Amino acid sequence: MKRKDTIRIVGISCYVLFVAVSFVYGFSPGEEIGNHFVSFSVDMLKLLPCAFILIGLFEVWVKRETVVRHFGEEAGIRGYVWAVLLAATTVGGLYVAFPLAYSLYSKGAKLSVIFTYIGASAICRIPMVIFEASFMGIKFTAIRLSASLPLVILTSILLGGYLAKRNYKIMEGK
Amino acid sequence: MMYYLYIATGLAVLISFIANRKKTLEAVKISLKRFLNILPAFLEMLILVSIVLFLVPDRIISNYLGSNNMLAGVLLASFFGSITLMPGFIAFPLCGILLKKGVLYMVLSAFTTTLMMVGVLTYPIEKDYFGTRVTIVRNVVSLFIALIVAVMTGIFFGEIF
Numbered sequence: 001m002k003r004k005d006t007i008r009i010v011g012i013s014c015y016v017l018f019v020a021v022s023f024v025y026g027f028s029p030g031e032e033i034g035n036h037f038v039s040f041s042v043d044m045l046k047l048l049p050c051a052f053i054l055i056g057l058f059e060v061w062v063k064r065e066t067v068v069r070h071f072g073e074e075a076g077i078r079g080y081v082w083a084v085l086l087a088a089t090t091v092g093g094l095y096v097a098f099p100l101a102y103s104l105y106s107k108g109a110k111l112s113v114i115f116t117y118i119g120a121s122a123i124c125r126i127p128m129v130i131f132e133a134s135f136m137g138i139k140f141t142a143i144r145l146s147a148s149l150p151l152v153i154l155t156s157i158l159l160g161g162y163l164a165k166r167n168y169k170i171m172e173g174k
Numbered sequence: 175m176m177y178y179l180y181i182a183t184g185l186a187v188l189i190s191f192i193a194n195r196k197k198t199l200e201a202v203k204i205s206l207k208r209f210l211n212i213l214p215a216f217l218e219m220l221i222l223v224s225i226v227l228f229l230v231p232d233r234i235i236s237n238y239l240g241s242n243n244m245l246a247g248v249l250l251a252s253f254f255g256s257i258t259l260m261p262g263f264i265a266f267p268l269c270g271i272l273l274k275k276g277v278l279y280m281v282l283s284a285f286t287t288t289l290m291m292v293g294v295l296t297y298p299i300e301k302d303y304f305g306t307r308v309t310i311v312r313n314v315v316s317l318f319i320a321l322i323v324a325v326m327t328g329i330f331f332g333e334i335f
Contacts, residue, residue: 008214015221029228037224043261044216046176048209050183056205057190060197091179093261094296095219098303099208115312122290122316128262135270136282140327144283147326148291151319159311171303 044095051096055103064107071109079113080153087120097121105170112160114170119152218298223259226295230258232268239277239285244334247281248324255288256317259295280328287320 019037022030069075070082090097101114109117124145133141190198235254241247260268269282292313293300300309328334 008218012217012221033224033228036227037220040223040227041220044220047179048216050179052205052209053183053187053202055208056201056203057186057198059204060201061190093290094293095216095299098296098299099212102303118312119291119316119319123287128290131262132266132286135266136273136279136286139330140279140283143327143330144287144323147323148287148319151322155315155319159308159315163308168308171305 047092067107071113083113083117084120090121112157115156215298215302222295248284251281251285252288255285256292257294279331280324283327284324287323291316
């Protein structure tokens with residue numbers, strides 16, 4: 001773990017140095033990279049504080065039994081329905097879905113439901129779907145959703161089942 | 175869209191604070207801790223994104239997706255969709271333009287689906303939560319799902335068979 005952190009710090013420092021030097025000497029590729037970094041960071045900073053605050057509130061207010069009942073072993077098919085509905089209202093993308101998935105998991109959600117949630121939050125977030133349909137047509141969106149959603153659920157069940165058998169655990173302490 | 179999120183979050187915090195001050199403070203502490211824990215991974219992702227966006231700008235993607243060969247088009251689209259990260263408000267207008275230029279629906283389907291589901295750039299974050307192996311498996315599975323979706327799109331739009 002120690003060595004990995006060192007590599008990380010060295011890598012990040014090299015990057016910062018490269019971008020800084022590029023700006024000082026007007027090296028345009030470096031400047032472009034720096035600009036991309038800033039604009040993407042700003043986009044994410046608009047979203048992440050809200051996402052993490054909501055995760056915090058979820059952690060203190062939602063009871064473990066509630067999560068287990070709706071997303072856990074005993075939920076059955078309803079667990080997948082809930083996962084898809086929750087995903088539909090998720091904003092952002094995969095990078096917001098991962099921390100939320102972790103919260104659900106730590107409160108007792110089933111692995112296959114977690115993977116369904118992650119997959120579904122990639123493909124069926126409501127604002128994105130509306131946006132997609134308006135540019136690509138409703139037929140395109142309908143085909144995409146009806147082909148991908150069942151596959152996401154099916155592969156999540158397979159993957160979750162396989163990992164559960166092998167006593168897989170999502171990393172702790174994040 | 176963003177404003178609704180701010181309003182909803184603000185309201186949630188307010189209601190929580192009125193209901194129980196201690197719990198709300200606890201929640202803020204948890205949020206902060208979680209955020210700081212995953213921050214290095216986010217930083218890595220942002221660095222990767224900035225480099226990839228420089229190496230593979232939109233116009234290169236547009237050029238390649240218009241390829242005449244159907245199979246090559248779908249495979250290239252999946253490749254670009256997997257290695258880049260684009261918010262929907264950029265990706266879909268881009269696809270809309272490509273569609274008008276005559277790019278096949280199935281190629282755009284492969285591109286958007288991999289863009290959404292396969293995250294090479296979000297790898298640093300995903301592996302922190304799920305570990306390397308599961309991250310790779312999930313992404314490979316997602317790639318195959320995207321290819322199947324592309325084929326279905328092609329069939330329904332009469333582009334293949």
